[in-house]
Amino acid sequence: MKSIMVKELMVPLSEYATVAEEASLYEAVVALEVAQEKFDKSAERDKHRAVLVFDKDQQIIGKVSQLDVLRSLEPKYEEMGDMKAISRFGWSADFVKSMLSNYGLWEKPLQDICKKAAQKKVKDLMVTYSEGEYVAENATLDEAIHLLVMGNHQSLLVTRDKSIIGILRLTDVFREVCGMIKACAL
Incomplete structure (x- = not known):
């Protein structure tokens, strides 16, 4: 059986939502x-869920995900530390709810918060990519799955030489794997 290569499943950078870090x-x-409106025409793929951020040299330096946007609405989340680490403690629903009042979270009307957030700079809320979030276009799907699982990533940047040429999304990998599971069961 032929190995599936990352470049077969990636979304080319030209089709992805991007903004400058000063946006x-x-x-x-x-x-x-x-980008979602353009991408919607291809029913095979899900809508984009993140925006890639480029610097003055047009190099991708980070991304802003749905969760990053929501987290940025309430600056007091920064006082709470590493949210990924905190979420793994398995706290009770009552404790998590009590954090709303203990930290004074979400005290202003959501519309007011959104109005203020609209002016924030992308560079102040983006997440920069780490070394483990890159995969070569000629890497196998197996290698990409390993990187996604081990890093708990929603996507990987796809590279050719040292240039970023696309993004491999967990949702596209999952769809491909589900198709293989169904095909193997027949």
Whole structure:
């Protein structure tokens, strides 16, 4: 059986939502919306869920995910530390709910918070990529799955030489694997 290569499943960078690091959150939301409308025409794929961020040299330096946007609405989350580490403690629903009042979270009306957030710079809320979030276009799907699982990533940047040429999304990998499971069961 032929190995599936990353480049067969990746979304080319030209089809993905991107903004400059100096862009506002409003501009990022609009860019995501435009990319989703274009991408929707291909029923095989899910909508984009993140915006890639590029620097002045047009190099991808990070991304803003749905969770990053929501987290940025309430700056007090930064006082709480590493949210990924905190979420693994398995706290009770009552304890998590009590954090709303203990930290004074979400005290202002959501519309007011969103109005203020629209002006935030993308560079202030983006997440930068780490070394384990890159995969070569000629890598096998097996290798990419390993990187996704071990890093608990939603996507990987696809590279050719040292240039980023696309993004491999967990949702596309999952769809491919589900198709293989169904095909093997027949």
